[in-house]
Amino acid sequence: MQVAAETRVLAVLDRLTKAWDRGDAEAYGREFCADASYVTFVGTVYRGRDDLVAGHAALFGKFLKDTRMFSELVELHVHGERTAVVVTRGEVGKKRPARLAKVQTLTLVLEDDGEWRVASFQNTKHHRLMEAVQFWMLPASVPRG
Incomplete structure (x- = not known):
């Protein structure tokens, strides 16, 4: 059961990437719950699918026009039969950056x-x-995993 759930969750991530790469806000939004919560790296909060579709339609039409989504899976955990938590590293741009400078956490539900x-x-x-300074000043805060 867990392997099947992981496969289906990874398919959602793949569809998100493909929709982003096409600049298709509607297809991107279909991968979210109707009442989804979406927080951007600048702190913008979109509340619900309609809100994030409208916001991304505007972004794909201007600031994010012709960008692609680049990401790498960090971890995927399925909890029970209906919940999964995914952590990725990613970035968007016209070409793949040397370093994926953002970290995303997604909670998915069946x-x-x-x-x-x-x-x-x-x-x-x-x-x-900032992370390096923190670890230098407080070595006990370095993640163990």
């Missing part, structure tokens, strides 16, 4: 229609210098 969708999304800019 909805009553049998489809996995993103219930919440959080995108955070990774600040390597």
